[in-house]
Structures are given as C-alpha cells and as structure tokens.
Amino acid sequence: MSVCAVILAGGQANRMGGGDKGRLMLGDQSLIHRVIDRITPQVDAVVLNANGDLSRFDDLGLPVVADSIGEFSGPLAGVLAGMDWAAQHGHEWLISVAADTPSFPLDLAERLAGHDTPVVLAATPDPERGRVPQPTFGRWQVALRHDLRAALNDGVRKIRQWTQAQGETLVIFGEDDFFNINTPEDLARAEQQLQ
Template sequence: MTECAVILAGGQASRMGGGDKGRLMLGDRSLIQRVIDRITPQVDAVVLNANGDLSRFEDLGLPVVADSVPGYAGPLAGVLAGMDWAAEQGHEWLISVAADTPSFPLELVQRLSGHDTPVVLAATPDPERGRVPQPTFGRWQVSLRHELRAALNDGVRKIRQWTQAQGETLVIFDEGDFFNINTPEDLAWAEQHLK
C-alpha cells in the first residue's frame, strides 16, 4: 500500500444541532471509530481533519490537522490539509473518507486505486440521475495540493468544480454504499439497519 487516508471531520453538523457528528454512538462504537476501524486496514497511515480545539480528538490516537484555509471552506479544505500532511509523510496519494459514513466499502481503496488519473471519486448509481458522485470519498494525487490551495484561495468551495477541472474519474459502487448520517432520523435508521 502507498496510500494514506484523511478522515474529514471538520464539518459544522448543523442538521444534527452542531457538535462533533463523528462522536455520535452507533451501537457500541462512535461513527468516527467505525470509520477508523474500516479505513485503517486499507492504507498505510490515517490522519483526522477537524477544526476548533484539536485536543478533543486525542483519545483516538491519530494525528489531527486543521484546515489551513481561513474560515469554513468545506471538505476541499480538509482534503488540502490531508494532502499537506501526506506530503510531509512522503505519500504520493491520499484517500479521503467522511467521518459520518460508517459503512463505506471495505474495498474502497482497492477500487479507487485501480485508476491512474490524478483524482478518482466514488459514485453510486441512480435510476434518474445516472451516476451520483460521492465527492468526500476519493483518491487524490498529493502533488496537486498547490493547485488546490490556489483554487481555495480563489474561492472555489465545491469539490466537483475543482475535480472536474483535474480530469476526475468516477468509480461506480453499489447503491447505499455511502449512507451518511446527517440527521437524527438517519442515525435512527442506521441503528436499525447497520450492524
């Protein structure tokens, strides 16, 4: 394996009433612990991206990096923070995963790594819309970090706006592979259906 991963946990969780959404419990483990347990065997190293008081994540035993772009710039800023960390560690590729998606595929990294384009994003099928990108789940060439920083400084916030300009590849996974927890109702559903 040559990839490292960033867990994107820097969101504002506004639909959950704020706070650290990844700390919500699903069964006997938090959402973020489930994500850690799922991604760790797939990569060489894992870093957590969060904002605010980073010491609140010390118990997870992972390095934690904050966004380097001022203000809340969204998940692209988290990807950049992960890229910067990956470059410092000598990694050429970064896998991104979301802290609120506890049951993403166990073969995520293997499937994304099967493509040689600079940016590879997961997607799911949809009968009405065709392919639906899951843009927080991707494989990113770390050497693109300078271009990404420039785009963020120019005000780019939408992941697809930037990835399409990089010649992204979409990899189709199964419908439901990226169920994420955004609302109390989502958490209740997950408690009934995800074990």
C-alpha cells in the same frame, strides 16, 4: 506507492444540532471509531481533519490537522490539509473518507486505485441521473496540493468544480455504500440497519 487516508471531520454538523457528528454512537461504537476501523487496513497511515480545539480528539491516537484555508471552508479544505500532511510524511496518494459515513466499502482504496487519473471519486448508481458522485470519498494525487490551495484561495468551494478540471474519474459502487448520517432520522435508520 504509499497511501494515506484523511477522515473529514471538519464540518459544523448543523443538521445534527452542532458538535462532532463522529462522536455519535451507532450501536456500541462511535461513528468515528467505525470509520477508523474501516479505513485503517486499507492504507499506510490515517490522519484526521478537524477544526476548533484539536485536543478533543487526543483519545483517538491519530494525528489531527486543521484546515489551512480558513475554518469551515468545506471538504476541499480538509482534503488539502490531508494532502499537506501526506506530503510531509512521504505519501504520494490520499484517500478521503467522511466521518459521518460508517459503512463505506472495505475495498474502497483498492477500487479507487484502479484508475490512472490524478483524482478518482466514488459514485453511486441512480435510476434517473445515472450516477451520483460521492465527492468526500476519493483518491487524490498529493502533488495536486499546490493547485488545490490556489483554487481554494480563489474561492472555489464546490468539490467537483475543481475535480472536473483535473480530469476526474468516477467509480461506481453500490447504491447504499455511502449512507451518511446528517440528521437524527438518519442515525435512527442506521441503528435499524445495524440490528
């Protein structure tokens, strides 16, 4: 089964002051380059989801697709853009990853593939809540794209509102596997961890 990955970089990065969060440097490499390096060996193809002037990502050497349901309609719109690209290129499954999470597991795609459901999301353990879904990290059956498009057109924006209706499976990873960089403080913490 052919698997494509979409890197979700379509947000507005408001908590970082705007711009492309993926271009922030962590050590000697940008966040987006770290994400590309981690996901590429796990899949057959990689596409980037972004909005605005797509040519600003030409240096990455990846296909870039914009949201087809409005601009900045949230991660589900980015997943749909990835699904559409994957379908056009003959991929049956899509793995989604976030551009602001540079140290997700190197076996993400393999572990998510170990389940039969059409949507499989990563989750982390939490002592109080049991498990916390990480819904921008998932495995999506590309054939669901028509259903997802209809849901987005009906105003659905919350990922789990849609994934739970598809009978999602949650896969538990490590507590810090999906540390994402939303604020300057997060970036400073990631720099400390890197050292």
